[in-house]
Amino acid sequence: MGRYTGSVCRLCRREAEKLYLKGERCYSEKCSLEKKPYIPGQHGKSRRGKPTEYGLQLREKQKAKRFYGVQERQFRNYFEKADRQAGVTGDNLLTMLERRLDNVVYRMGLGSSRKEARQLVNHGHFLVNGRKVNIPSMLVKVGDTISVREKSKESPKFKELQAQAAYRTPPEWLEINAETLTGRVIAYPKREQIDAPIDEHLIVELYSR
Numbered sequence: 001m002g003r004y005t006g007s008v009c010r011l012c013r014r015e016a017e018k019l020y021l022k023g024e025r026c027y028s029e030k031c032s033l034e035k036k037p038y039i040p041g042q043h044g045k046s047r048r049g050k051p052t053e054y055g056l057q058l059r060e061k062q063k064a065k066r067f068y069g070v071q072e073r074q075f076r077n078y079f080e081k082a083d084r085q086a087g088v089t090g091d092n093l094l095t096m097l098e099r100r101l102d103n104v105v106y107r108m109g110l111g112s113s114r115k116e117a118r119q120l121v122n123h124g125h126f127l128v129n130g131r132k133v134n135i136p137s138m139l140v141k142v143g144d145t146i147s148v149r150e151k152s153k154e155s156p157k158f159k160e161l162q163a164q165a166a167y168r169t170p171p172e173w174l175e176i177n178a179e180t181l182t183g184r185v186i187a188y189p190k191r192e193q194i195d196a197p198i199d200e201h202l203i204v205e206l207y208s209r
Contacts, residue, residue, distance in 0.1 A: 057206035064198045068097045069114050074137065079207050090200030091191045098189045098196075101128070102136035104146055108176055108183040109165030110158075125152040140185050148181040 051059070065075050082092035097103065102111075102118040105126060111117030118136040120126065126133060127147045128140065140146065152158055162181055170176040173189040 057202045060199050060202040061206055064203060067196055067198065068103060069118060090204050094191060094194050094196060094200055095189055098194055099139045101133065101138040101140060104140050107171055107174055109168035110161050125149055142185050142187060144185045146183045153181060
């Protein structure tokens with residue numbers, strides 16, 4: 001199955017929660033969830049009923065996939081890797097998703113959304129430890145340095161992003177220099193440092209069935 005190409009605002013409405021998929025629009029009065037706080041579709045306003053335990057678990061998995069922009073097979077692979085690691089599986093899963101290069105670029109403030117950050121990585125605008133990388137799913141490690149290519153820094157887009165990044169507060173596990181458009185991974189993110197609106201325990205329960 002290919003990547004979702006429909007309206008991302010419908011995804012937020014389906015999960016009844018802001019997933020911040022549309023950048024600045026999500027923080028404005030134009031946000032679709034603010035205008036239409038109900039499930040999309042012909043019968044969205046009238047849908048009632050308490051979800052089942054399985055339904056809650058499934059929705060949480062869908063929410064996590066949409067929040068980070070990954071597909072079903074990718075997400076399953078992340079979970080299986082997280083389950084094999086030492087520690088709490090749910091925490092391992094979110095830490096792995098946070099370490100994706102497209103997410104790190106977004107956390108650096110160099111993308112108004114994860115989707116935009118993914119496109120910028122795909123187009124080869126970033127270096128990891130001085131080497132060009134165009135794989136959004138690459139997992140960064142402690143000590144890795146992420147920077148914008150010198151040629152890309154001169155583009156109007158990155159000058160705009162640079163101005164925005166100066167006002168963004170980076171997560172504690174990233175060290176950011178907004179002037180040089182570089183970031184360094186100083187630690188792996190802990191669960192309390194991840195602001196994802198996800199109950200990872202429900203996802204673990206779903207895959208443990």
